[in-house]
Amino acid sequence: MTLADATVGQLVMIDGIGGERAFRRRLMELGLVPGTRLQLIGRAPLGDPLELLVRGCSLSIRRAEAASVEVRLAGEPRAERAIPLARSALAGARSSQ
Amino acid sequence: MNAAETLAPPSADRLPGERPVVLLVGNPNVGKTSLFNRLTGQKARVGNYPGITVERRSGSVTLPGDDGADIELIDVPGTYSLCARSAEEQIALNAALGLAGHPSPTLIVLVVDAGQLTRNLYLALQLVELRVPIVIALNMMDEVEDNPPIPEAVSKLFGGVPVVVTNARQGEGIGELKHAVRRALARPPVGSVEVRYPPSLRRVVDEVADALPAEMKGSVERQRALGLWALTSLDDEDELQVSGDLRERCRRAHAEAPGRDLDREIITARYAFLDAAAADLYRRVEAHPHKHKLSERMDRLLLHPVLGFVAFLALMLLVFQSLFTWADPAIGAIEAGVGWLQALVLDTFPDGILRDLVSEGIIGGVGNVVVFLPQILLLFFFIGLLEDSGYMARVAYLMDRIMRSLGLHGRAFVPMLSGFACAVPAILATRTMERQRDRLLTMLVIPLMTCSARLPVYTLVIAALFPPMALFGWVPVQGLLMVGMYVFSVCITLIAAAVLGRTAVRGRRVALILELPPYRLPSLGAILKLMWERSAVFLREAGTVILVCTIALWALLSFPRTPPAVEAAVGAPVAAETAAAPQSPAIENSFGGRLGKALEPAIAPLGFDWKIGVGLIGAFAAREVFVSTMGLVYGIGDAEEAVEPLREKIRREARADGQPAYRPLTGLSLLVFFALACQCMSTLAVVHRETKTWRWPAFVFAYMTGLAYVMSLAVFQVGSLLGY
Numbered sequence: 001m002t003l004a005d006a007t008v009g010q011l012v013m014i015d016g017i018g019g020e021r022a023f024r025r026r027l028m029e030l031g032l033v034p035g036t037r038l039q040l041i042g043r044a045p046l047g048d049p050l051e052l053l054v055r056g057c058s059l060s061i062r063r064a065e066a067a068s069v070e071v072r073l074a075g076e077p078r079a080e081r082a083i084p085l086a087r088s089a090l091a092g093a094r095s096s097q
Numbered sequence: 098m099n100a101a102e103t104l105a106p107p108s109a110d111r112l113p114g115e116r117p118v119v120l121l122v123g124n125p126n127v128g129k130t131s132l133f134n135r136l137t138g139q140k141a142r143v144g145n146y147p148g149i150t151v152e153r154r155s156g157s158v159t160l161p162g163d164d165g166a167d168i169e170l171i172d173v174p175g176t177y178s179l180c181a182r183s184a185e186e187q188i189a190l191n192a193a194l195g196l197a198g199h200p201s202p203t204l205i206v207l208v209v210d211a212g213q214l215t216r217n218l219y220l221a222l223q224l225v226e227l228r229v230p231i232v233i234a235l236n237m238m239d240e241v242e243d244n245p246p247i248p249e250a251v252s253k254l255f256g257g258v259p260v261v262v263t264n265a266r267q268g269e270g271i272g273e274l275k276h277a278v279r280r281a282l283a284r285p286p287v288g289s290v291e292v293r294y295p296p297s298l299r300r301v302v303d304e305v306a307d308a309l310p311a312e313m314k315g316s317v318e319r320q321r322a323l324g325l326w327a328l329t330s331l332d333d334e335d336e337l338q339v340s341g342d343l344r345e346r347c348r349r350a351h352a353e354a355p356g357r358d359l360d361r362e363i364i365t366a367r368y369a370f371l372d373a374a375a376a377d378l379y380r381r382v383e384a385h386p387h388k389h390k391l392s393e394r395m396d397r398l399l400l401h402p403v404l405g406f407v408a409f410l411a412l413m414l415l416v417f418q419s420l421f422t423w424a425d426p427a428i429g430a431i432e433a434g435v436g437w438l439q440a441l442v443l444d445t446f447p448d449g450i451l452r453d454l455v456s457e458g459i460i461g462g463v464g465n466v467v468v469f470l471p472q473i474l475l476l477f478f479f480i481g482l483l484e485d486s487g488y489m490a491r492v493a494y495l496m497d498r499i500m501r502s503l504g505l506h507g508r509a510f511v512p513m514l515s516g517f518a519c520a521v522p523a524i525l526a527t528r529t530m531e532r533q534r535d536r537l538l539t540m541l542v543i544p545l546m547t548c549s550a551r552l553p554v555y556t557l558v559i560a561a562l563f564p565p566m567a568l569f570g571w572v573p574v575q576g577l578l579m580v581g582m583y584v585f586s587v588c589i590t591l592i593a594a595a596v597l598g599r600t601a602v603r604g605r606r607v608a609l610i611l612e613l614p615p616y617r618l619p620s621l622g623a624i625l626k627l628m629w630e631r632s633a634v635f636l637r638e639a640g641t642v643i644l645v646c647t648i649a650l651w652a653l654l655s656f657p658r659t660p661p662a663v664e665a666a667v668g669a670p671v672a673a674e675t676a677a678a679p680q681s682p683a684i685e686n687s688f689g690g691r692l693g694k695a696l697e698p699a700i701a702p703l704g705f706d707w708k709i710g711v712g713l714i715g716a717f718a719a720r721e722v723f724v725s726t727m728g729l730v731y732g733i734g735d736a737e738e739a740v741e742p743l744r745e746k747i748r749r750e751a752r753a754d755g756q757p758a759y760r761p762l763t764g765l766s767l768l769v770f771f772a773l774a775c776q777c778m779s780t781l782a783v784v785h786r787e788t789k790t791w792r793w794p795a796f797v798f799a800y801m802t803g804l805a806y807v808m809s810l811a812v813f814q815v816g817s818l819l820g821y
Contacts (some may be wrong), residue, residue: 021360022182023608025329028364029178030610031216036368045402046498049609057213058392058613060494062501065608 001073003050003066006040012071013037019068027069031055037074116157116169117282118200120192122224123208124217125175126487126614128236131265132208133172134623136275152528160279161272168278171202174531177216179223180329187337190326193229196312197338204281205231206274208265211238212615214246214378215371218254222290222367225255226322228315230285232277233260239267240615250378256289266620289318292370294325298362301350302328308346310339329360392487392615399491409495412488413514416479420472420518421549427471435464453655454648462647465719466640469521469779470632476515476522477631480529481624483511487614489529497609503591504598506535507609513539513590516546520780521639524787525631534604540787541602541797542594544780545773547586550720554771555582557724561744562764578768586772589804601796635783642782650718650778654689654711654726684729689714703770703806704763704813708750716776723771762821766813774805 006012014036017024031054032038038054049062121136123129137156154172159165173192181187187197195201205224209217224231233252238245248260259277263270294302299321306324313323330337331347351359399405439456446452483489493507500507508530515523523543527536559575567573598604684690693710700710708730715726724743731746750758775781781794788794 017361020608021332023610024358025180025360025364026177026608026610028361028368029180029219030612031219031368033365033368034361042396042400043402044400044494044498045406048498049494049611051396051400051494051613055213055215057216058396058615060497060609060611060613062497062609 001071003038003040003052003069003071004063006071008040008042011037011039011074013074015070015072017069019065023065023068027061030057030059032059032069038071116167117203118169118171119158119278119282120171120173120202120205121208122173122189122193122205122220123175123236124177124210124213124220126612127175127208127210127213127217128265129172129175129208131620131623132206132234132236132263132271132274133170134626135265135268135271137170158275158278160282161275162279166279166282168203168282169200170206171200176220178220179227179326181337182330193224193227194313202229204278204285205229206234206278207231208234208236209251211235211246212241214251215368215375218251218371219367221255222292222371223322223326225258225288225290226292226318226325228287228289228319228322230281230287231255231258232274232281232286233258234263234265234270234274235260236263236265238262239264239269244379244381246378247380254290254374254378258286258288266617290370292366294366295362298359298366301354301359305343305346305350308340308343310343325363329363395616396491396613399488400494405495409492413511416476416511417514417517419475419479420515420522424471424475424518428468431464431468431471435460435467454651457655458648458651459644461651462644465647465779466636466643469519469635472519473522473525473632473635474628476518476526477628478624480511480526481627482619484529485617485619485623487616490611490613493611494613497611501609503594505539505594506530506532507611509535509539513543513546516543516548516590519548519550520544520546520777521635521783524780524783525635527787532604532607534602537788537793538594538598538602538604540784541597541793541800542590544775544777544797544801545586545590545593547583547772548720548777550777551582551771553721554716554723555579555768557727557744557747558764558767558771561747562759562761562767564761582768582772585769589773593804597800601800634786638786639779639782642785643779646778646782647718650689650715652688653692654684654687654715654729656688657686684711684726702814703809704760704766704817705770706758709767713770713774713776716771717778719779720771720776723776760821762813762816765816766809769812770805770809772805773801773808775801 001012003012014032014034016034017027017032036054038052041051041053041058043050044060047063049060050066052059052061121129121133133154133156136158142155156170157167158170159167171192173189176186176189179190179193181190188199191197192199193202193205207221207224209221221231221233233255235246235248235251248262252258252260259281261270261274261277263274265271302321302324304324305327306320309320309323309327314320315323327339327343327347328350331339331344332351399408438460442452442456442460446455480489483492489508489511492510495507496510497507500509505513509527511529512523512526515526520543523546524540527539527543530536530539555578559578563575563578565573565575568577690707690711692714693712694707696710696713697705697707700706700713705713708727711730712723712727715729716723727747728743731743747759748757752758775798781798784794784797785791
């Protein structure tokens, strides 16, 4: 599934980011690397853009671009901890070699 | 952002005495500006970065200690990374390395938001990789009191660079930071960091680093870091100024790695390093920070699909209302003061050119500048409040869907709304947008909004030329026309934005990645400082242009002071006009008057005669001057005070054949012309100030006035054909 398919409140984990290079790079530089968990917090009044919570920070991207972010459902929000997150990010780095 | 601007020779920014240059670098919204204000106190200057029209704030800081050395502190625009695609973004790297005309910094103070540690340390990691000496200011520690990061651990992560705890808003830690800077200047703290990039990537990076130009060469570590920078920054679409060789090498590196995403490999390796270290940076591990509690609660209301929009509209109404009405008493007082001074000069100076120059040219010109201050101050008070509190990012979030369809940035909303009051502060307010292209497009269309200076003109024209009757028995025609003018201007502005965004300032569509920072209590000091800086820049740079233009216009309408007898030699048609209107005063013989007559053939198809032509010339000083200029043309001393006689004159004005000179259709044509034409030298002066070229003000003047001509022509000719 993609981030655009997520429903408000859902917690997901990033599998990969597609789309234009500038967008991909900027998003990853903000810490949205494969393996990072994020939560869809809401949508703007006209349905677009989306509000995300990632690494304790609120970010907003548009639906069109969210459709190029591959995600999978992740566990409950309570399960979010620093160490598993670090491991999963490491795993992402390793798998990309 | 044309080539001429970006290639402009570096300005001699370094002051004599060669003080050490220290850069203030950090992500957006980390309190960098507060820290800058705290460090520099009152001694800040606003200028531009070499070669590019991005504002640069700098100031001197006296360091503690016996030597008490002065440093030059430069505020670098907020950035998440040193990687760049646009020339504006490249500032951070160029400033850090002293490239492209930037003074070479002795030290970088990196401001880090303690509540957003990992993301902020990503930038720290890039700086340490480049082996530039840095001091880290761990800021906003007060917001993470329950589980703050450990400064020593942060220092250790980067090979022992100094880390100082600060709370810039409260002024805590400033003294310690100055001490740390003083020590760092004596012994530059070059840290070290060992990110485990994949081995295959290292080879690619070394190859790219080989192609670095001479000015970027340095230690092996720095060259590797620059190789990484080039690999992640360069491609066929970026706007960066680098050698073709380096660009070619990067292109080949990406092409020779099919199936691999080098950006992803580099960035993931860095985040893997930071995430692995994260556990050591805190006392308690559980802290993966959630959204600030208060912000979450406020956003539940302020970003609510319905209530959020209502709150937004209410807030915008308040801003608009304040510009429109609250500024009025101050504007009135300034105008009264100017009038009083002018009267004083008229009474005390002997008759003559000097008296008129002082009273109408100089005092009037200064008045034309100062009169903008109330609105500029008020608008920047609100903008400071919106920016500082974190709400401006929400404006962009709420308005993105609508503004994007017009090719505008979500943040363009506040400046455009302000355009209803006055284009001058509105254009200054476009600075809330980072991208040059977004700013430019907003600036180009703002002058089309119905500003308050158009209202006296609309009032005069509507009252003089449209009968006070009602449609369907209850809809007053005059009121309807006024509302219609507003609707017309909004439609035209939006169409112009859509068209210009696809033609004159075409830019690549960029993805929106917007941070919604936590809400914070705005600091009054910072807002006052912003208001002061904006006003000072306006007075200094736009004010001079406005003053000169006012004097030039005064001269145009006052010279030559020849008696009407000489007129006969100038042109035959003039004599006929003079006969028809024997009361016409000296203005008719002036250059402006002659210009008005020379314009008549050109504006006759719009339904205008030379008298309106003179009015249009006068309106260039400011649109409302049309009223007083028309008063002069008709020999009515104080047209602004006594509107009624002028309305009567205009209504009764007759052509040689006895028909009324002006019909309602003439009025409609005139309204359309005033809605669209760029008759405002102050607007042009501010566009010049903000773009640093005369090309864009010329463009604004040409496209608006051209549009006005064509539309008025269409209105008058089609209307005439239809028999109105």
